[in-house]
Amino acid sequence: MRPVSSWGRLSAEPHLVAELSDIATLVSELSGKGPAIPLGMGRSYGDACLNPGGTLLSTARLDRFHSFDPETGRLVCEAGVQLRDIQRFLLPRGWSLPLIPGTQIVSVGGAIANDVHGKNHHRVGSFGHHVRTLTLVRTDGQVVDCGPGVRPDLFAATVGGIGLTGLIATAELQLQPVAGPWLDTEILSYRSLEEFLTLADDSESLWEHTVSWIDCTVGSRSRGIFLRANPAVDQSGKPPLPRRLAVPVTPPLSPFNRLTLPVFNSIYYHLNRHRSRARRRPFDTFLFPLDDIQDWNRLYGPRGFFQYQLVVPRDVGPAALRDILDIIARSGQGSFLAVIKTFGERASAGLLSFPTPGITLSLDFPNRGQNTERLFVELDAVVRSAGGRLYLAKDARMPREVFEAGYPRAPELAKFRDPGMSSGMSRRLMGQ
Ligand SMILES: Cc1cc2nc3c(=O)[nH]c(=O)nc-3n(C[C@H](O)[C@H](O)[C@H](O)COP(=O)(O)OP(=O)(O)OC[C@H]3O[C@@H](n4cnc5c(N)ncnc54)[C@H](O)[C@@H]3O)c2cc1C
Structure with a gap:
């Protein structure tokens, strides 16, 4: 047994970590492992990839x-392959993953099991839309193929199924052709939620990637920085190697607090407000800026941090977001990493997929114990009454009733579950 933490570093409880070594021997490697859960790169923030006191099946x-296949762009790979490796190998050959979340250090299995989304959700939907087939190995020794055209019910339970239907061993992914690694990017500032929504609506038909940073320390008088990007017209030249930085130690206290956050946010807003608006940038520095700072999650101090990511339907979204931003500003527990984005209309492929049409907001909060939980209870009430939901990949604490209200199809998962799979999250939200 050894202590394992997920990305939020909220706990480090003992786990038995089984390093799976070979596709050919997976059936025997999985048998008798007891309640277990697959572990990819551990980039989920909470307990979706944890199983305290039990087994983690590391891929x-x-x-x-x-x-x-360079004719069709179909890639077959094992579930532990990282999205970064796919990009490194295939981008020079003119192919790219259709979408990548805010970090490339994610496994294919983890990307499917959380049905992750990128900054181009409005164009391409989420990860599950690009999986043609996958092979699932269950703890009773069954090996089952599924996809949109083969066992679509099991496929819908597995995409976004947080590892509970079995271990994804391999997947066949549809990649898309790409001209090169450069993006033409633009930065714009906005001074209200309405202005953000107008920018988002105007940008979606013309820009492939859209995302925005929002200053959540000023309440519903929010302001922010809107970023958008398209594949660059000029793909000449090799992008420079990224600057690699690291946070070498965990500071005893988080530098993000009631006094410093408004200052950090204000500096960030004003610096970016005056930056040049149009620029050609390598895709990775635009899409995954945090990947250049190794162990940035240590910055939140020894108690770790929560990420709270919600989506609310578009019609009631602006009112709900105004309430949420006011509650956060009043609490004095604002967030520096606050990201707001609109999701497109495409229905997600999974029973428990997070993306639904509407507006999504994600915020990091240093763990301040009961104070933070009290804030979340207030936020949960707004999300619930707006008919929204919280993202399982980011969650470490939502109460079961909030999960059941946000994910009405959750009971359908039961008949596809692998009885040998169980996680901290499944026990917290589903009772087993
Ligand atoms: C900096 C940062 C930015 C992020 N930005 C985004 C974003 O923009 N959009 C977004 O959607 N997400 C985002 N995320 C969340 C991240 O993409 C997901 O949590 C992703 O699932 C992590 O993949 P992983 O390989 O680390 O999986 P893990 O976190 O290890 O596991 C995630 C889930 O997948 C299951 N799983 C893993 N491998 C398998 C397998 N082989 N078979 C079956 N189940 C499996 C696990 O049991 C667990 O339930 C971000 C995370 C970070 C740290």
């Missing part, structure tokens, strides 16, 4: 590419 060594 880190299931990292082989099986085949790639």
Whole structure:
């Protein structure tokens, strides 16, 4: 047994970590492992990838590419392959993953099991839309293929199914052609939620990637920085190697507090407000800026941090977001990493997929114990009454009733569950 934390570093409880080594021996490697849950790169913030006192099935060594067809862009690979490795290998050959979340250090299995989304959700939907088939190995020894056209019910339970239907061993992904690694990007500032929504609506038909930073320390008088990008017209030249920084130690106290946050946010807003508006940038520095800072999650101090990501339907979204921003500003527990984005209309592929049409807001909060939980209870009430939901990949604490209200299809998962799979999150939200 050894202590394992997820990205939020909220706990470090003992786990038995089984390093899966070979696709060919998975059936025997999984048998008799008891209540277990797959572990990818541990980039989920809470307990979706944790199983305190039990077994984690680590896929880190299931990292082989099986085949790639340069005619069709179909890639077959093992579930432990990282999205970053797919990009490194295939981008120079003119192909790219259709979407990547805010970090590339994510496994294919983790991307499917949380049905992750990127800054181009309005164009391409979420990860599950680009999976053609996958092979699932269950703890009773069954090996089952599923996809949108083969066992679509099991596929819908597995996409976004947080590892509970079995271990994804391999997947066939549809990639998309890409001209090169450069993006033409633009930065714009806005001074209200209405202005943000207008910018988002105007940008979606013309821009492939859209996302925005929002200053959540000023309440519903919010202001922010809107970023958008398209594949660059000029793809010449090799992007410079990214600057690699690291947070070498965990500071005894988080530098983000009631006094410093408004200052950090204000500096960030004013610096970016005056930056040049149009610029050609490498795709990775635009899409995954935090990947250049190793262990940035240590910055929140020894008690770790929560990420709270919600989505609310578009019609009631602005009113709900105004309430949420006011509650956060009043609490004095604002967030520096606050991101707001609109999701597109495409229905997600999974029973428990997070993206639904509307507006999504994600915020980081240092863990301040009961004070933080009291804030979340207030936020939960707004999300619930707006008919919204919280993202399981980010969650570490939502009460079961908030989950059941946000995910009305959750009971359908029961008949597809692998009885040998159980996580901290499944026990907290589903009772087993
Ligand atoms: C900096 C940062 C930015 C992020 N930005 C975004 C974003 O923009 N959009 C977004 O959607 N998400 C985002 N995330 C969340 C992240 O993309 C997801 O949590 C993703 O699932 C992590 O993948 P992982 O390989 O680390 O999986 P883990 O966190 O290890 O596991 C995630 C879930 O997948 C299951 N799982 C893992 N492998 C398998 C497998 N082989 N078979 C079956 N189940 C499996 C686990 O049991 C667990 O339930 C971000 C995370 C970070 C740290």
